[in-house]
Amino acid sequence: MTDSYGWITTPLTDDLLRGALDLERTARGGLLPHRLPARARAQFGGDEQGAQAESQPSGVRLVFRTRATAVELDVLRTVLGYRGFPPRPDGAYDLHVDGEPAGRATAGGGDLLLVDLDDGSRERVPGPVGTVRFDGLPGREKVVEIWLPYTETTELTGLRTDAPVTAVEPGGRRVWLHHGSSISQGSAADSSATVWPALAAAAGGVELVNLGLGGSALLDPFTARALRDTPADLISVKIGINLVNLDLMRLRAFGPAVHGFLDTVREGHPTTPLLVVSPVLCPAHEDTPGPAAPELSDGKVRFTALGDPSEAALGKLTLRVVREELARIVALRAADDPGLHHLDGRELYGEADAAELPLPDRLHPDAAAHRRMGERFGALAFGPGGPFAAPGPSAGV
Incomplete structure (x- = not known):
């Protein structure tokens, strides 16, 4: 419909969203993207960290x-x-x-979710709906994409344009399904579109579904089942940093858990x-087990590894x-x-990158490092001879 200001209001329907595994209709009439199914x-x-991470729409557009x-x-965001x-x-x-x-x-307004790291308590301070506006777009017919922020749970409540909108049918691009930690979700990147998997997807000419889950890449069976059940042409899983910095399991449990995770993915995607x-290089945890803890110094947050390096010999x-x-596991299974x-x-x-672009908080790469990682993954995975390289033309074609 057209309002008194000449805007055309378009209902927010499922066919306008990409990169989400589930879309929830909220009590307020909004559309809330999720990156894990119900x-x-x-x-x-009761894992608040995981629930929050999956609702932050990294890669959703x-x-x-x-x-x-x-x-x-x-939008009604939760900050x-x-x-x-x-x-x-x-x-x-x-x-x-x-x-x-x-x-x-950026958007204003929204709810503030205030977390106390000392006792784990959470307080929600409600706020109003905010509006994101873009103008000065070319008047020709075009495909518009709006990438939602990876740091904020984002309930979509209204879409207005000064010309009609139609959904875009999915093209012939291959779908790349990626799972990892906060570094894959975004960490300190500038935006969802400049997170390293998004940059690599652009380089590879593929459609990204980003299941990077901050603090929650933990070999959970429900995540493996989500990967198993999601249509994809290419799949990657980045494993390790959260298991170390949460001190979640020992070596004896780690190997079988990796096998089980990969077994589940292969049930739905056998070939x-x-x-x-x-993991990428993280000097704090290369030889020191977790857990990791945040500390505030000079107004900046940095993480410290609290484990004892000698405990690695005991299976940490x-x-x-x-x-x-x-x-070892991949070599064994690849046979x-x-x-x-x-x-x-x-x-x-790696080490040379850490010397040039050190991790600002000792755990997460910055925006420049994300760009470098995206370029390298694009070349290593999607380039000639890479595991995700596009198939060449058939003989005689």
């Missing part, structure tokens, strides 16, 4: 075709804050026109190219131990699974 969310077992020169998107710590920057909404970056904006990626996990075990591949995460971010 069955998986029901099995979190609104996609439509239009001649509009102006777009407004109403995470930590009591006693500096506020986090507002999440970025990236605008792409015909696949090219064309603008960036799909499947790439296992080990370090990144070095994880990499060795993942390489019967030619579609299974391995990538050492230090090829994406």
Whole structure:
């Protein structure tokens, strides 16, 4: 319908969203994207961290075709804050026109979820709906994509344009399904569109479904089942850092858990190219087990590894131990699974990179490192000879 200001209001329907595994209709009439299905969310077992991460729409984007020169998107965001710590920057909404970056904006308002790290308590401070606006778009027919922020749970409540909108049918691009930790979800990247998997997907010409879950890449069976049940042409799983920095399991449990996770994925994707990626370099945890703890110094948050390096001999996990075990497991399984591949995460971010682009909080790469990782993964995975390289033309064609 057209309102008194000439805007055309378009209902927010499922066919306008990409990159989500589930879309929830809220009591307020909004559309809330989820990156895990309802069955998986029901099995979190009270894990607030995991529930929050999956509801933060990294890689989820609104996609439509239009001649509009102006777009407004109403959102009710939930912003995470930590009591006693500096506020986090507002999440970025990236605008792409015909696949090219064309603008960036933020939203105001929204609810504040304030977490006390000392006792784990949470307080929600309600706020109003905010509006993201882009104008000055070219008046020709075009495909518009709005990438939602990876840092904020985002309930979509309204879409207005100054010309009609139609859904875009999925093209012939291959679908890449990726699972990892907060580094895959976004960590300190500038926006969802500049997280390293998004940059790698652009380089590879594929459609990304990003199941990077901050603090929650824990080999959970429900995540494995979500990967199993999601249609995909390419799959990657980045395993290790959360298991170490949460001190979640010992070496004896780690190997069988990796096998079980991969077994489950293979139930739904028996021959799909499947790439296992080990952790990028993180000096704090290379030889020191977790857990990791945040500390505030000079107004900045940094993480410290609290484990004892000598405990690695007793089975505690370090990144070095994880990499060795993942390489062994993949080599063992690949003998019967030619579609299974391995990538050492230090090829994406290693010692030389840490010297040039050190981890600002000792745990997460910054925006420049995300760009570098995206470029490298694009070359290593999607380039000639890579496990995700596009198939060449058939003989005689």
